[in-house]
Amino acid sequence: MFLRLGNDVIFVKPSGQGGGNQWNYNEAAAFGMTAAGNTSNLIGTTATYTAYEMRALSAAKAAKAGVNAVKSVSTGAGIFGSVLTVAIAGYEYKTGQANTHTFVDVGVSALGFAALGAAVIIGAPAIVVGAAVGGLVYGINSAIWIGTAINKFSGNWGKNVIYGQ
């Protein structure tokens, strides 16, 4: 869930390109969506670690049932977070903020969530840790500078592609 709350100039979409429904960028709404995504990520990661803790306890039925339950929560949270990223990309598009970073954010989020969920299913703690740390590092840096850097580096390729400039 990596949405910049920065000061990009709002791009006004030319008429005749997919309609003129230009939304105003609302920081509160963007923050709410980002927070929801991060909460989902947090629930997923917490559930994942709980699953490993419970696995270590014993192979008793109760522990097994608990592992299955947290596995469902963890993988479900991954799907939730990934779809939310696409919705945030939609919001960025509507507010004229979509750019190359939108592609990268959706890609990194989805790949991170998919890797996290798959690692939970197969029981690979190293991948879980890698995906969680990688996602967190990217998320924090994306909010600070990576998104802007990606846009600059790509010469606003994403904006040209999405808005047809």
Add this chain to the structure above:
Amino acid sequence: MKIIELLVVTYFSIFKKYGLKGLEAGIYFLLFPFTFNILSLLFYLSYLISNKEGNLISPFVIFVVGLVIAFGLRKLLNKIYLVKYEYIKAFSEKYPRILLVLVPIIHWPISIFLVVYCLKFT
């Protein structure tokens, strides 16, 4: 249906050494780009239905529809393919693993590009 089966086989090949759990993980891994593909198609169809005007889908609707598709697909694919483990495994052994793994590597970026690009049809 054959295309979906082929996708399941290719994604399974990434986690092949984990057996049945690998198949479940492969299906989970496939879920994301597959949901993006369906969303992209829906965006484009909405654009066609609305006489190329767009504006039918708000981010909230994208979110709700996406969740329904993703969770529905997960249930459906698990139900259909987890019981076909032996068949999927035999299918995956017909081709070199490197060739099969190439499909997800290509499918993922294309799906991500399409879902973001197709937002212009909303």
